[in-house]
Amino acid sequence: MVDWAAYTLVFVAGLITALATGIGALPFFFVPDISEKFNVGLWGVASGIMMAASIFGLIPEGLNAGPWTTVAVGLVAGGLLVLVANDLLMDADIDSRTYEEADFKKLVLILGVLTVHSFPEGIAIGVSFAELNLGSGIPLLGFTVPALAIAMTIAISIHNIPEGVAISIPLRTMGVAEWKMVWWSIFSSLPQPLGAVIAFGFVQLAEPLLPAGFGFAAGAMIYLVLSEFIPDALEAGEELDGKGYRELVAGFAAGGGAMVLLLVVV
Structure with a gap:
């Protein structure tokens, strides 16, 4: 008999992590305008966050979960996804209605890749709940919840906040309304509760x-940064002193450093 209450608990845990992504868009309610210098710096921050999350977070998690060859295959597949998606979006006939065509395609690309990459995090949540009501754990809402499950939910929620910032930066430059930025940030992580429920039900299948x-997620984000974020930042900074390299490097260091610190603390 299916324990629907347990599935509901796992789904709610995944939903909490998805909602946390929207927090990253909230600061933009208080930023009325973005100068080119600040814009380049924000692209650098987004790039640093994504690169650090990939190199120091996702890839090590993948190596802890299995052989490096499997992680490497995921890395290549993730990069190919962005490459293929970019080609398809550039060739597609999209009526954006609101945005310029090129910007809308880039929006779809960014959100699409980040949405795909969030699914493995949902799987990680589901797997961490595998020993729900079995053995030791923390009493919560009538369940005995494994400490790993609570730690994983908190960690991914915290991790998703800077991801929300990274998602909101390109949306901000496209002139997207603040509440829509919150929605798109949350939308990019909605696969997490779905992945959590699937993994909880099929732990033996999901764990391998x-x-x-994790490699797939890292490969997609790294390629996205190299092929989209950094070129866009340098394009925006062409008229600045130093052509924007100083702002880009400073932002990259700030975003990457903050993400590494977060990974170490959590």
Whole structure:
């Protein structure tokens, strides 16, 4: 008999992490305008966050979960996804209605890749709940919840906040309304509760896929930064002193440093 209450608990845990992504968009309610210098710096911050999360977070998690060859296959597949998606979006005939065509395609690309990458995090949450009501744990809402599950939910929630910032930066430059930025940030992480429920139900199947999943996420984000974020930042900074390299490097260091510190603390 299916324990629907347990599935509901796992779904809520995944939903909490998705909602946390929207927090990253809230600061933009208080930023009325963005100068080119600040814009380049923000692209650098987003790039630093994504690169650090990939190199120091996702890839090590994948290596802890399985062989490096599986992680490597995931890395290549993730990069190919962005490459193929970029080609398809550039060739597609999209009526954006609101945005310029090129910007709308870039929006779809960014959100699409980040949405795909959030699924493995949902799987990680589901797997961490595998021993729900079994053995030791923390009493919560009538359940005995494994400490790992609570730690994983908190960690991914915290991790998702800077991801919300990274998602909101390109949306901000496209002139997207603040509440829509919150929605798109949350939307990018909605696969997490779905992935959590699927992994909880099929732990034996999902666990061997984790190394490739983490590698896939890292490969997609790294390629996105190299092919989209950094070129866009340098394009925006062409008229600045030093052509924007100083702002880009400073932002990259700030975002990457903050993400590494977060990973170490959590």
